[in-house]
Amino acid sequence: MPNFKTKEITMPNFPVRFGDSDFEYLASSGKDEILVKVSQASEEFFLQIRKKGDKFLVKGDKISRPSQVVFLQQALRDFRDLCQCEATFSNIEPQKIKNKKRYRVLKDIDFFTNDFNSNKEIWMEVGFGSGRHLMHQAKLHPHIQFIGIEIHKPSLEQVAKLCDIESIDNIFLLDYDARIFLEFLKANSVGKIFVHFPVPWDKKPQRRVISNEFINESIRVLKKESKLELRTDSDNYFNYSLEEFLKLNRANLQVHKNQNLEISSKYEDRWKRQEKDIYDITMVNEEDSADTEPIRKISFDSYYDFNLIKEKFSNTIEQEGDSFLHVEDIFRINDDAGMLKISFGASSKNERAYVLFLDKTLQYFPDNILQTKANLKAHNLLNNWLKEIVS
Ligand SMILES: C[S@@+](CC[C@H](N)C(=O)[O-])C[C@H]1O[C@@H](n2cnc3c(N)ncnc32)[C@H](O)[C@@H]1O
Structure with a gap:
């Protein structure tokens, strides 16, 4: 870095x-x-x-x-x-220093909250890495709007650059945790979700993309008869994921071993050279889900005096159900302004942000916290904690 x-x-x-x-x-x-x-x-x-x-x-x-x-x-x-x-x-x-060009396909969460309103069907790839599969699909299906979600910045920039060079205009790329972003999408709006070679996280399973919650959110956003495709080289991840899919009351699942796809990703090439087995689990969604209100960004309704917060601050952890809030540190900007460093949300997919007390307003920084169920609970924990401190 x-x-x-x-x-x-x-x-x-x-x-x-x-x-x-x-x-x-x-x-x-x-x-x-x-x-x-x-x-x-x-x-x-x-x-x-x-x-x-x-x-x-x-x-x-x-x-x-x-x-x-x-x-x-x-x-x-x-x-x-x-x-x-x-x-x-x-x-x-x-x-x-590289060329300071802003990549056309690279979007931020504000784009998705304010401007995104595609009439096209959406296909989504989670953790696209080198982007080989994502770009291949986008070229094959120009009538589809692709959303590629990644948390690895160099991959985002590399693929954004390739999309510009190759004039691919049906991909949007987003730097966000796909597990949180899924809650943001409208019900029955997605035609396909690809999760190819997700990190197995054997030692930190809570960080895995596939989970019961992710599967249920996928069912909500997928159109009827549309598919979630998981592809993995990890025996462990395959067994774990199959168990998670089988927790559903009713499921239409297909399992393949060593199935060749028309495009092979960088990871896949490596595993094939090592003669590793590759597994696919495809879930066909059979449900029409109820429409839900689109989720927006979270903002604060009240302001709290930073001086009181500063006086009484102590490192705090609060929990409510599956959601938590950790107020880790406090920063001073001037006599009346400052910020808190927090981590919060579901413990399996926690977020980090600052809470900025500046010019008599309170806001998250970066200002990109979505109203997911876990984030809203943590936001309430934070408001209660702030109220208690200033009372
Ligand atoms: C092992 S790589 C596979 C990349 C690509 N799919 C391929 O087959 O070559 C897994 C990718 O998933 C990304 N990733 C991991 N967790 C993620 C999350 N919660 N949301 C979005 N991307 C994630 C990682 O940054 C990494 O690039």
Whole structure:
């Protein structure tokens, strides 16, 4: 990841514009972590500064990452030059900076909450990796709107670039946890869901994409007679998934072993060279699901005095059913403004964000938290916790 190390940083007065970046404010926590808010090319994110030995390490904050790594590289270079840092290590030098082109097919959650209204049938691929299968399908089926969901930034950028080069215009790519995004889609709107070679997560099974909940959400969003296709090289994951599918009261499942598809992914090629077995479980949805209200982003109705929060803050974990809230840290921006660092949601697919108290408004940052059932429960836990603190 782009970063640089320096012995000294001469902090500027905020807000300040330098190069292509607006540096809006600095937030510091009691745990020696400093965040600098950057706004650049309509992207908003934090740089993180931490003391490591006698040096400062300056890099991108993991919770608020920009859509493309070039924006982070540019912000780091602007910050380094603004603060007159003499970098003792750096991987953000000009020769390593790629073209700052915004990829057409790369979308954020705001696009899906505000602008997305496709008349086309949707097919979705979860964890598309190299994108070989996704792009193959998109070229074969131009009348279908594909949504590719990935959490690995380099794959997102690589596939976005290929789609631009090959002028593929029926794919949208999104950096989001597919398990959460599924709750966002309308009932009976999806023609196919591909989950090819998901990470088996043998040691952290709670992180697996396939789960009882994911299967039920897939049934809700799939049209009648449409399919969820799981393909895996892992015996363990195959057995686990089959068990999860069989928890359904009624199911139409097909199982194949070593079935060849018309396109082989990068992973698949590797497993085939190693002569590993490959399993497919295809679930045909037989249900028409009831329409549900589309879920939106969560916002706050009330504001709480940050000074009171600051006084009484302590690291807190709250639980309600399958949802939790962990208030991990507090950051000060100025006398009246600051933020909380939280993780929350279902323990199997937790999210992380900041809660920003600024200009007498309260908002999540990044402002992309969807009203999933687990997130809403956690949001209520947070509101109750805030109310209690200020009372
Ligand atoms: C083993 S790779 C397989 C990639 C591709 N499907 C293939 O066959 O080559 C699994 C991919 O799933 C992505 N992934 C894992 N969990 C995910 C999630 N919850 N939502 C979206 N993508 C996820 C990973 O980042 C990784 O790129």
